[in-house]
Amino acid sequence: MKVKFLLLTALLGSSSLYAQKSACLTYDCAQMEVIKAHLVEGDTTLAPAWQALQKKADEALTHQPYSVTQKKLLPASGDKHDYYSFGPYWWPNPETKDALPYVRKDGQINPSSKTDDTDSKRMVQFSDDVRVLALAAFYRADKRYAQKAEVMLNTWFVNQQTRMNPNLNYAQAIPGRVNGRGIGIIDTRVLIDVADSIALLHYAGFLSDEQVQGYKHWYSAYTSWLLTSPNGQEEANWYNNHGAWYDTQVTAFSLFSGNKKQADQQIEVFKHRHLISQINSNGELSAELERTRSFHYSNFALAAYARMGRYGEQTGNDVWNFQLDSRTTKSAFAFISSQVGKPASEWQYPELKYTPEEAIGPMLAAARAYKDATFVQSVDILRKVDAKNINLLTPGSALVR
CATH class of the missing domain: 1.50.10.100 (Chondroitin AC/alginate lyase)
Incomplete structure (x- = not known):
């Protein structure tokens, strides 16, 4: 019962x-x-779910902060602060010497799209860590998790040396075809979970109004880009989950x-x-x-x-x-x-x-x-x-x- x-x-x-x-x-x-x-x-x-989450949060405490500036490759802009990713279902062309242009294999993820060379894997790791840290801070009322989450958040959004520019002009590029696509905007769905984490930490008293306002400023700028950019308009027109x-x-x-x-x-x-x-x-x-x-x-x-x-x-x-x-x-x-x-x-x-x-x-x-x-x-x-x-x-x- x-x-x-x-x-x-x-x-x-x-x-x-x-x-x-x-x-x-x-x-x-x-x-x-x-x-x-x-x-x-x-x-x-709910002990199994809580124990699994706490284990991940403890592991996140040992991770270094993530930044888009850590990638090895650069987008077409040449700016390391611009997010950059490859389309996951695109593979080298077996019929050409230089493997270009890439060809699509639906549902089959090209492992090279998930390496540290670009930002896709890194942003998912950032989101995952911030999520479990915020949840652990809330459920355990432990400021250690909140403090680690705040360092990661500041690195990704605020610090001028490491922050991400609020755009996705170069997301899900396809080698030999395009430098970036509107379809890549789905990558930032994980930033919803990050916003949830910020809101939860604020709700629980771990983040100040001033700290949260800095993150809100980034999200506001990114939302404006979503609504006004050609890539944003392209993604808005997709009929499926995109x-x-x-x-x-x-x-x-x-x-x-x-x-x-x-x-x-x-x-x-x-x-x-x-x-x-x-x-x-x-x-x-x-x-x-x-x-x-x-x-x-x-x-x-x-x-x-x-x-x-x-x-x-x-x-x-x-x-x-x-x-x-x-x-x-x-x-x-x-x-x-x-x-x-x-x-x-x-x-x-x-x-x-x-x-x-x-x-x-x-x-x-x-x-x-x-x-x-x-x-x-x-x-x-x-x-x-x-x-x-x-x-x-x-x-x-x-x-x-």
């Missing part, structure tokens, strides 16, 4: 004791306070930097331009089901939808219950829920690497939003598959890598 009580409390309810506190950004901090109280009381339900994640970034970064009006406007764009156009009457995300990793990308898109649902809660613009004709937000989550607990053989679409636990973030989000027994059951099934999953400690935010 205690296991079920903890899950239902954390997923579906908020403690009235904290109802007047800040809602943070994507995280539901009121529900996190409930989880924290249970952890303090010694409840073992368009949804573009909307999610603009909305999250606008809220974080204090522009609620802009966030609400982007939610409206998302609802009518991307959300409903991507969901069919069966709840399927057609553009994702065409991919070679259809289950992964369906959940990846739902992670964006879940975050937009959370931001709609904060602006009073309901995403969770939005519908048009026979297409609804809920049906997309229900479609994945119907697969939970079934073998890979019952997933009728292409999938190179079927990983059932990828659905845990979206299912947690759906359970929290809809308070539906079907989603709660899906969470319980997936929790038994992956009891260490970090999503169990971050209500409000769905993480699918």
Whole structure:
């Protein structure tokens, strides 16, 4: 009974004791306070997830701060402060002597796109470390984790010698084809998690208003670039998860930097331009089901939808219950829920690497939003598959890598 009580409390309810506190950004901090109280009381339900997170946070304490200036290669600008990455699914051309131009192999990641030569791997590591440090600082009330996170944040965003320029002009370049693409903007989805970490550390009293304002300034500048640059406009027009994640970034970064009006406007764009156009009457995300990793990308898109649902809660613009004709937000989550607990053989679409636990973030989000027994059951099934999953400690935010 205690296991079920903890899950239902954390997923579906908020403690009235904290109802007047800040809602943070994507995280539901009121529900996190409930989880924290249970952890303090010694409840073992979430012990595997907490122990896994604490181990990663302890490892992060030993890591050096990350900076875009550490890369070995330079973008076309020649400025080491500009973020630079290669397209992950592009490979050397086997039919040419110089291997150019690169050719695409969908779903197959070129290992060279994930080295320290460029910034893609580094930014993910930065986001991962800041995330676990902030969560450990909050759940353990330990300033060591917060202080380490602050050093990393200052290095990435503020220090003039190491900071990243607020643009993605040179993201996901393709050797022999283009110096950078709008599609590369999906790389900075991980900076939503960083903004969540900043908000959480501020909420918990580890960061001052002045410190947070410096980070908000960077995010505001980057949001302006997203909205006005050719690359930003290109990414905004994508019909699949790329368009949804573009909307999610603009909305999250606008809220974080204090522009609620802009966030609400982007939610409206998302609802009518991307959300409903991507969901069919069966709840399927057609553009994702065409991919070679259809289950992964369906959940990846739902992670964006879940975050937009959370931001709609904060602006009073309901995403969770939005519908048009026979297409609804809920049906997309229900479609994945119907697969939970079934073998890979019952997933009728292409999938190179079927990983059932990828659905845990979206299912947690759906359970929290809809308070539906079907989603709660899906969470319980997936929790038994992956009891260490970090999503169990971050209500409000769905993480699918």
